[in-house]
Amino acid sequence: MAATMKLTRTETKLFLRDPIALFFGLIFPGLMLWALGLFFPGFTDHVAELGGDRYIDIYGPIVLGLGLATLGLVTLPPILGTYRQFGILRRLRTTPVHPVRLLTAQLIVHGVVAIASTALALVVVVSLFDVPLPQSPVWFLVSFVLATASIFSIGLLVGALVRTSVSGQAIGMGIYFPMLFFAGVWIPRSIMSDGLRFVSDLTPLGSAVQTLEDSWFGTTPSLMNLAVMAAYAVVASAIAIRFFRWE
Amino acid sequence: MAVIEVAGLVKTYGETRAVDGVSFEVQEGEIFGIVGPNGAGKTTIVESVEGLRQPDAGAISVLGLDPIRDRYEITERLGAQLQESRLQDKIRVNEALELYASFYRHPADWRDLLDRLGLEGKETARYADLSGGQKQRLAVALALVGSPEVAILDELTTGLDPQARRDTWDTIEDIKRAGVTVVLVTHFMEEADRLCDRIMVIDHGRVAAIDTPAGLIGRIGSKQRLRFRPSNPLDDGLLSRLPDVSAVTHEGPQTIVTGTGNVVHSVTALLAQQHVIAQDLRIEQASLEDAYLALTGDALVETGSENR
Numbered sequence: 001m002a003a004t005m006k007l008t009r010t011e012t013k014l015f016l017r018d019p020i021a022l023f024f025g026l027i028f029p030g031l032m033l034w035a036l037g038l039f040f041p042g043f044t045d046h047v048a049e050l051g052g053d054r055y056i057d058i059y060g061p062i063v064l065g066l067g068l069a070t071l072g073l074v075t076l077p078p079i080l081g082t083y084r085q086f087g088i089l090r091r092l093r094t095t096p097v098h099p100v101r102l103l104t105a106q107l108i109v110h111g112v113v114a115i116a117s118t119a120l121a122l123v124v125v126v127s128l129f130d131v132p133l134p135q136s137p138v139w140f141l142v143s144f145v146l147a148t149a150s151i152f153s154i155g156l157l158v159g160a161l162v163r164t165s166v167s168g169q170a171i172g173m174g175i176y177f178p179m180l181f182f183a184g185v186w187i188p189r190s191i192m193s194d195g196l197r198f199v200s201d202l203t204p205l206g207s208a209v210q211t212l213e214d215s216w217f218g219t220t221p222s223l224m225n226l227a228v229m230a231a232y233a234v235v236a237s238a239i240a241i242r243f244f245r246w247e
Numbered sequence: 248m249a250v251i252e253v254a255g256l257v258k259t260y261g262e263t264r265a266v267d268g269v270s271f272e273v274q275e276g277e278i279f280g281i282v283g284p285n286g287a288g289k290t291t292i293v294e295s296v297e298g299l300r301q302p303d304a305g306a307i308s309v310l311g312l313d314p315i316r317d318r319y320e321i322t323e324r325l326g327a328q329l330q331e332s333r334l335q336d337k338i339r340v341n342e343a344l345e346l347y348a349s350f351y352r353h354p355a356d357w358r359d360l361l362d363r364l365g366l367e368g369k370e371t372a373r374y375a376d377l378s379g380g381q382k383q384r385l386a387v388a389l390a391l392v393g394s395p396e397v398a399i400l401d402e403l404t405t406g407l408d409p410q411a412r413r414d415t416w417d418t419i420e421d422i423k424r425a426g427v428t429v430v431l432v433t434h435f436m437e438e439a440d441r442l443c444d445r446i447m448v449i450d451h452g453r454v455a456a457i458d459t460p461a462g463l464i465g466r467i468g469s470k471q472r473l474r475f476r477p478s479n480p481l482d483d484g485l486l487s488r489l490p491d492v493s494a495v496t497h498e499g500p501q502t503i504v505t506g507t508g509n510v511v512h513s514v515t516a517l518l519a520q521q522h523v524i525a526q527d528l529r530i531e532q533a534s535l536e537d538a539y540l541a542l543t544g545d546a547l548v549e550t551g552s553e554n555r
Contacts, residue, residue, distance in 0.1 A: 006349045010342055017337045087332030094297055094327040095393070096319055097350040 003097045007105035015109050021075045025113050029067035030120035033059065037129045044129055050190055056129045058188050060121070061212035065147065065183045065205050067117045071110050072151035073158070073176040074169075079106060080159025081168030090247040099246055107152060114148050135218030143215050146229040147208030153236035154204065160240040179205040189213075201225060204232040248275045250397055250428045251296060256305035258291050265291045267452035268305075273397075278419065278429040280443030282436065284543060288452040289432045290330055293399050296430070297327050310396060323352055326395035328386045330402045330432075336375035340366060340385060343374065344392055351393035360388045364418055380411030387418055391427070398422060401432040416442055436536040446535075450543045463538040471532050473504045473514055475525035485521070489513045501527075 015021060036043050036059060043055045050058060083089050083102065092099040125131040134140035154175065162168040180186075183205040189197055200206030207228040211221035251273035258266040266288040273279040281289050294300045296307055298314030298321055307314055314321050334343055344357035361367050364384040369377065377385065383403055390398050400419070404412040412435075419442055422429055433439055439446050440460045448455040448463070456463060470493075481502065486495045491510040496503045504514055511530055518525050 003350055006346055010338065010346050013342065014335055014337050082335075086334070087329055088334065090299065091327075091329055091332045091389075093299060094322060094325075094329070095347065095350045096322045096352075 004101045004104050004108075007097075007101055008108045011102075011105045011109045012112075015113065025067070025071045025075050025110075026117045027120070028070065029063045029117050030124040032066075033063050033121055034124045034128065036063075037125070050188070053190075054129075055188075056125060057131055057217070058184075058190060058213065060125050060131055061209045061216060062184050062188065064118055064121055064144075064212055065209040066180060066185055067121065068114055068147055068151045068208065069176055069179050069183070069205055071114050071117070072148070072155035073172045073179065076106065076110055076152065076155035077158040077162060077168035077172040078165045079168075080156070081162045082165040084162070084245065084247065085164045087247065093246060103156070103244075107156070110152060111148060118144065132217070134216045136215040136220065139215035139221055140212065142226070143208065143211035143221055146226060146233065147204070147212065150204035150208070150229040150232035150236070153233045153240065157236045157240040160244040163245075179203060182206040183209045202228060204229050249273065250275045250310060251279075251430070252306075252308040253292070253296065254306045256292065256295060256307065257303045258288075258295060258300060259303050264452050266295070266302075269449070269452070269454055270305075271447050271454065271457055273428060273430060274445075275428055276423070276426060277444040278423050278431055278442050280439040280446040281430065281432045281449060282434060282439050282446055282539060283449035283455075285434065287449045289449055290401055292449070293327075293401055293430060293432055297325065297399060298322075323393065324396050326390035326393055326398045326427075328383075328390040328398070328400045328403060330405075332386070333382070334374045334385075336373065338374050339371050340374070340377070341370040343385065344388060347389050348392045353394050355392050355394045357388070357392055360391055363421060364388050365414065378411070380407050380414060383407060383411070383415060384418060387415075387422075391422065395427065397428045397430065399430045399432075402434070403431070404433065404435065404438060412438070436534070436539050440535040448539060448542050455542045460535050463542070464533050464535055467533050467538050467541045468507070470505060470507060471510055471530060473506075473511060473525075473528065473530055474498075474501055475528040476500050477502055477518070478524035478526055479522070481518075481521060481523050485517060486514065489517060 033056070037056045040055070043059075046052050046054055080103070089099040089102065092102060122133070126133055155172065158171050158175070159168055162171060182200040182203040184192070184200070189200055189206065189210060192200060201210065201224065207225035211225045211229070214221040249272040253272070254270045256266050256269040257264065269288070269292055281292065283289050291300060295302045296309060296314060298318050301315055309321055310324055312321050340361070341357075344360065348354035348357050361370065364387060366381060366384055366388065369381060374382070374385070387400065387403065390400065403419075404415050407415065416438065419429060419431065431439070431442060443460060445457060445459055446463060447457045456466065458466070483495045486492055486502075486504055489506075489510070491508045491513050492504055492506040494505040504510065506513075515525070
């Protein structure tokens, strides 16, 4: 436990020293919502085709999902790839501290950054654009935890198998962009066709955005969306643990 | 007392027998060298001792413990520097040492280690900003930060410039003086000769020889060679009649006399008596490098005869 905390402290410092990870992982979601709300024409107007909602309302959950995906799929896998490539995991195996502690530390760091980045984005939309605070806070929390668990498990799975930082980056990105599409970054889910929305429901990020939106505006998330995220979390992390390569 | 005992170690990767029946013992307090060509199996041997690899056959005991079964206890008492292992680019020297020190029951004072390894003043330097020699010395510091009884250093000086290599040698001698048993994997004969109490020569996954550096050199005979340019013409017959001389040859203006025992004394005495001055005189003795080449060359021949 002491070693895990010590590793977490060191990995936090290293994360804070990486300006790109810091910008995209921590600041970007809040900044993006601020810029969209302020500069995108009509973003804060009520729109008939969204059933009277404003774009800023429905983009809140989408950008939160994007933030989680950036941390889990863009930042995490190359770090794990680097640690394998550099022999850092192998080096740890020769000490009394098992390298699984380093993975735990990485997940803690990414989890804390995810919470901070989500909080920042919430502060931006709630204080600047009259978006309400999450109306079902407990369901919002459940959705956030499941969303983070499912996305990070997929990132962990990629990181478990890649040999290098570069391949971690490539494969992570290859999953990231399709996920963003299904999350509704380009076409919001409420405008998607039924078929497309069904596929989106089957992706962890699509379900994440839906449950975050539901709980934010006071609807109980559907069991199907919650189950999809839970399933990805369990299956991906089980495969990651089973096939993790220390070198 | 043997700190490391390896008997009949075998490790196969696919079709290749990387290590093929290797046995050796490392005594307490010595520097034990493992030398051999690239791909001879050196790293596989030490990684098996470190418990990073599970051997296919054979027994390994380190400080009376089994590297796989007693994994945790071994990691507390054995420090390792791995070949081609590095740290995070942005980690600072003091952070790395403090972190690794926190892993052990009885850590050494890492500030003291920094001074001993000549890294004082580099505490807050980032890993990426260290020179090759400094990175290697930090790797040694990390291997020693748990106060180990045994340190295994794998290709420590590969890629270092000659000055950094020599500085690292001093470091290794310091480690020995501090009472730590050292296993040193290298392919520099000069390094093995200078540092090691005993050397194991590995070739094609087998032990070609285990001996002291002098013992290894002695195995190829105590031949000496004198090379000089005589100031006046000198009759070869006078030289070859000397009791210790085995051959006299010429290379351009140079005379080369090969022999054993007192050959140097006999030749210089003859030259003085004939009033001949030996210009550009050089005396060559067999080196560890010669012994190594002879040993690994022999092993090649043996493998050839087996295949018939």
